[in-house]
Structure formats: C-alpha cells, structure tokens
Amino acid sequence: xxxxxxxxxxxxxxxxxxxxxxxxxxxxxxxxxxxxxxxxxxxxxxxxxxxxxxxxxxxxxxxxxxxxxxxxxxxxxxxxxxxxxxxxxxxxxxxxxxxxxxxxxxxxxxxxxxxxxxxxxxxxxxxxxxxxxxxxxxxxxxxxxxxxxxxxxxxxxxxxxxxxxxxxxxxxxxxxxxxxxxxxxxxxxxxxxxxxxxxxxxxxxxxxxxxxxxxxxxxxxxxxxxxxxx
Numbered sequence: 001x002x003x004x005x006x007x008x009x010x011x012x013x014x015x016x017x018x019x020x021x022x023x024x025x026x027x028x029x030x031x032x033x034x035x036x037x038x039x040x041x042x043x044x045x046x047x048x049x050x051x052x053x054x055x056x057x058x059x060x061x062x063x064x065x066x067x068x069x070x071x072x073x074x075x076x077x078x079x080x081x082x083x084x085x086x087x088x089x090x091x092x093x094x095x096x097x098x099x100x101x102x103x104x105x106x107x108x109x110x111x112x113x114x115x116x117x118x119x120x121x122x123x124x125x126x127x128x129x130x131x132x133x134x135x136x137x138x139x140x141x142x143x144x145x146x147x148x149x150x151x152x153x154x155x156x157x158x159x160x161x162x163x164x165x166x167x168x169x170x171x172x173x174x175x176x177x178x179x180x181x182x183x184x185x186x187x188x189x190x191x192x193x194x195x196x197x198x199x200x201x202x203x204x205x206x207x208x209x210x211x212x213x214x215x216x217x218x219x220x221x222x223x224x225x226x227x228x229x230x
Contacts (some may be wrong), residue, residue, distance in 0.1 A: 008041075009152075011038060011039070012042045014047065014143075015031070015038065015042040015046070016042070018031055018061075019046060019054050019057040020054060022041060022059075024048070025059060026050065028060065028061060030063050031061050031065060032065055032068050036066070036068070036076070037066050039061075039065060040062075040066075043058050043061055043062050043065065043082070044062075046058035047062070047097060047098025047102060050100060052212065053212075054168055055097075056101075056207045057210075059098055059105050059207075060101075060105060062105060063108065064109065066080050066106045066109075066110070067106060067113070070119075071110075072112045074112065077106075077110075077113060078116075080106075081103070081106070081113065084099045084106075085099075085103075088100065088132070088137075096137065097137075097140070098140065100121065100137070100140040100141040100144040102144075102148070103117065103120075103121050103144050104144025104145060104147040104148050105144070105147055106150045107121060107144075107148045107152070108147045108150060108152065111208070113151070114148065114155055115155070118148060118152070118156065121144055121145060122162065124137075124141040125138070125141050125142065125159070125162050125163060125166070126162045127162075129162075134201070135170070135171040135174055138166070139174055139177060140162075142177035142178060145163070146177055146181045150184060152180060153184070156185060157166055160185060160187050160189070161185075162179060163185075164178075164189060164193065166178035167182070167190060167193040167194070168193065170206050172202035172203070173205075175202070176202075176204040176217045176220045177204070177206070177219060178195055179220040179221045179223075179224045180206070180220050180223075180224065181227075182194060182225055183224030183225075183227040184227075186227050186228055188228055188229060191225065194224050194228075195225065198218055198222055198225070199218065200218050200221065201216055201219050203215065204216075
C-alpha cells in the first residue's frame with residue numbers, strides 16, 4: 001500500500017485485502033507503514049465484520065497501528081481509545097462489537113496506554129462499573145482482559161474479585177475465558193470453581209497467537225489449576 005492518500009472505498013478494499021492475505025505478518029507490517037489516520041476508519045468498520053478471520057485480524061491490526069501511533073503522537077492514540085470507549089457507551093446507540101478486544105490488544109502492545117486505560121477496560125467486567133450485560137460482549141471484555149494479562153499482570157491482579165464470578169456464567173465461552181484468565185493470574189481463590197469446571201466438556205473457540213483454536217472449558221480449567229501455587 002503506497003503512502004499517498006487513497007479514496008475511502010479504494011482504501012477500505014485495500015485494507016480488507018491485507019486482512020485476508022495468506023501472509024498476514026507481512027500485511028501487518030504494510031498496514032503499520034500507512035499513516036494511522038488513513039487506516040483507522042477501515043479497521044473500525046471491520047471490527048463488525050461477519051467473517052471471523054477478518055474481524056480478529058482487524059483487532060490485531062488495530063493493536064499494532066495504535067501502539068505505533070502512540071509512540072509518535074500520544075494524544076492521537078488517546079482519541080482512538082476514546083472512540084472505542086464511546087462504542088461501548090449506551091449513548092452511542094451501537095453494541096460495540098470488537099471494541100473491548102481491540103482495547104485489550106492495544107493495551108497489551110503499549111505500556112503507556114495500558115497504564116492509562118487498563119482500569120477502564122476492567123470496568124466493563126465490573127457490576128459496579130461499566131458492566132456489559134450481553135454475554136457476547138462479556139466474551140469480548142474477558143478476551144481483552146486476558147490478552148492484557150498475558151503481558152501486564154500487574155495492571156490486572158487487583159481486578160480478580162470482579163473476574164471470579166464469570167467462572168459461574170451460563171455461557172461456555174465466558175466460563176472458558178475466565179478460566180484462562182485465572183490461570184494467567186494464578187488466582188488461588190478460584191481453585192474450587194476451577195475444580196468444578198474440570199467436569200465441563202462444553203467447547204469454545206478462542207483467538208490465540210493470531211489464529212482461532214477450539215478448546216473445552218475443562219481443558220482451560222485444568223491448565224489453570226496446574227498454574228496455581230500448590
């Protein structure tokens with residue numbers, strides 16, 4: 001993709017082609033070479049895409065593009081963070097698909113933004129915060145928190161009391177993602193719930209290492225238990 005400014009429709013098609021590329025690592029590098037202000041709107045639109053691969057790659061690309069932007073212009077990056085937060089606000093009139101996942105990916109990639117916005121991401125999991133009632137949105141919030149937990153445990157550990165209740169969710173994906181987070185954070189208090197989930201054979205799809213994988217709640221609970229201090 002050249003550095004010259006492209007028309008909106010042409011640019012959107014070009015970004016989509018890169019997101020669908022067989023060599024996504026190379027596409028990601030190319031996306032990061034384009035001024036963020038040009039690619040950010042197409043990426044926002046692809047957070048809602050019905051093609052799961054496109055949607056998740058847009059989340060990954062959003063993380064890379066915004067982290068690079070934050071190194072160059074922190075205030076411009078904050079504006080994008082505020083757009084993601086607006087998408088999750090009831091007043092926006094939308095549902096906010098993909099926004100918590102994009103927030104988690106961005107914060108995992110940029111320490112400065114993580115220090116400023118980690119509490120806001122966590123607030124979407126808190127009943128006394130910006131709680132997301134829709135279980136599909138809870139999946140996104142927990143994935144975002146888990147993604148951040150992979151690299152910045154110190155910013156998440158105080159949120160444990162708000163995350164443990166998700167182990168009892170009626171949604172298998174939420175239970176599985178909560179189990180994954182309990183393992184990452186090595187939450188000893190979660191042991192009884194994780195032991196109970198060792199009998200939970202429900203399956204879920206997770207996006208890990210830039211690809212979708214199918215796991216069972218049981219497997220994730222067992223892996224988490226192995227990480228707990230004995």
